Amino acid sequence: MPVEWGQKEPRWTDLTVLVTDIRESTDKVNNCPPELLAHFMYELHQLTQNPLSDVCEGDPNLARVNVFLGDGFLVLFQDREDEHFPEGPRRAIDAAARMQHRYEALTHTTEYSQRQFDATSLVAGISFGGVIYGAFDGTGERSTAVGRLVNLAFRLAQVAEHGQIVVSEEVQQHASAKLTAFEFTPGTLPMEAKGFEGRPYYLARAQ
Numbered sequence: 001m002p003v004e005w006g007q008k009e010p011r012w013t014d015l016t017v018l019v020t021d022i023r024e025s026t027d028k029v030n031n032c033p034p035e036l037l038a039h040f041m042y043e044l045h046q047l048t049q050n051p052l053s054d055v056c057e058g059d060p061n062l063a064r065v066n067v068f069l070g071d072g073f074l075v076l077f078q079d080r081e082d083e084h085f086p087e088g089p090r091r092a093i094d095a096a097a098r099m100q101h102r103y104e105a106l107t108h109t110t111e112y113s114q115r116q117f118d119a120t121s122l123v124a125g126i127s128f129g130g131v132i133y134g135a136f137d138g139t140g141e142r143s144t145a146v147g148r149l150v151n152l153a154f155r156l157a158q159v160a161e162h163g164q165i166v167v168s169e170e171v172q173q174h175a176s177a178k179l180t181a182f183e184f185t186p187g188t189l190p191m192e193a194k195g196f197e198g199r200p201y202y203l204a205r206a207q
Contacts, residue, residue, distance in 0.1 A: 001013075001081060002061060002078050002079070002080065002081055003015075003078060003133050005061070005064045005076075005143065006143055007133070007134060007135075007143055008134060008135040008143065009134055009135075010132050010133065010134025010135070010136065011132065011133065011134060012130055012131070012132055013078070013130070013131065013132075013133050014078075014079075014086070014088075014128070014129060014130055014131075015076050015077060015078055015088065015128070015129075015131050015133065015145055015149075016076070016077035016078075016086070016088030016089050016091070016092045016126065016127070016128045016171070017074070017075075017076060017077075017092075017126065017127045017128070017131065017145060017149055017150050017152075017153040018074070018075040018076075018077065018092045018095065018096060018124060018125075018126050018153065019069075019072065019073075019074055019075075019124065019125045019126075019153040019154050019156070019157040020072045020073055020075075020096065020099065020122055020123065020124045020157065021069075021071070021072040021122075021123050021124075021157050021158075021160070022044075022071040022072060022103075022120055022121070022122055022123075023120060023121050023122075023123050023160075023161070023162055023163075024119055024120045024121070024162070025071055025117070025120045028115055028116055028117050028119075028120060029071070031115070032115060036111065036115075040112065040117070041071070043106055044071060044103075044106075045065075045068060045073070047099050047102045047103055047106070047122075048065050048073065048075065048095075048099065050098070050102070051094075051095045051098035051099050051102065052065070052075070052095055054095075054098065055091040055094045055095045055098070056077075056091060059080075061078070061080075062077060062078060062079075062080065062088075062091065063075060063076065063077045063078075063091065063095070064076050066144050066145065067144060072157070074144075074150075074153075075092070075095070076133075076145055077089075077091050077092050077095075085174070086128065086174045088128060088174075089126065089128045089167070089170070089171040089172075089174040089175040090174070090175040090178045090179055092126045092128075092171070093126060093165060093167065093171070093175055093179055093182065093204050094179070096124035096126065096165045097165065097182075097204075097206055099122055099124075100121070100122050100124075100163060100165075103121070103122040104118075104121075104122075107120060121162045121163040122163070123157060123160035123161070123162070123163065123164050123165070123166075124157060124160060124164075124165045124166070125152075125153045125154060125155065125156025125157030125158070125159075125160060125165075125166050125167070126153060126156065126165065126166070126167040126168065126171050126204075127149045127150070127152040127153040127156060127167075127168040127170070127171060128149070128168060128170045128171045128174060129149040129168075129170055130147065130149065131145040131146065131147040131149050131150055132145065132146050132147050133145045148195075149168075151195065151196075152168060152196055152199075153168075155189065155193040155194075155195075155196050156168060156189075156201055158192070158193065159189060159190065159192070159193060159201070164203055164205075165203070165204040165205070166187075166201050166202070166203055166204070167184075167201065167202050167203075167204050168199075168201060168202075169199075169200045169201065169202065171202070172184050172202040172204070175204075176202075179204075181206055181207055182204050182205060182206055182207065183204075183205055183207050184202040184203070184204055184205075185202060185203040185205065186200060186201070186202055186203075187200070187201050187202070187203060188200055188201070189201055
């Protein structure tokens, strides 16, 4: 059964977890005027809106930008109750690719390319499986997902290189047959991915 995004009572559910980050951005951000940086962060947050609406067919219950993490964000996807095969993994990969295209267009505008933001890229890590969703902040005001699969999405994003989307084996299994425009190249998480070292992953790349 799908969760209510605002629900407080924690419960187990299957979700797809998308974590994004911006690569090679530290120097650019540190040397950016505050007003331009504020505008950049606003535009960055806006990047999620159309891609999520498009891949979720306009249904706000299928995806939620759960947390903004500096220049990245955590997005959660769930399936409709009448969907008997997980669609969240497919939607998450599609959304990440669309966000990357929008980010590239943004950073190639004059005001950002002059400050070499066009040398940065948006990367993504995506996992799928059981998490606990509910309010854990002590006030009951903010609901989020916790669990090993959330940590895995962060580890996958950490190993992603320039412009890459790195997904778990479970995401690849559920999405590859439906995303025929993507190829999936296998790899193994390195020792730096503490707690997940040696675990297989796939690099999802549009052909």
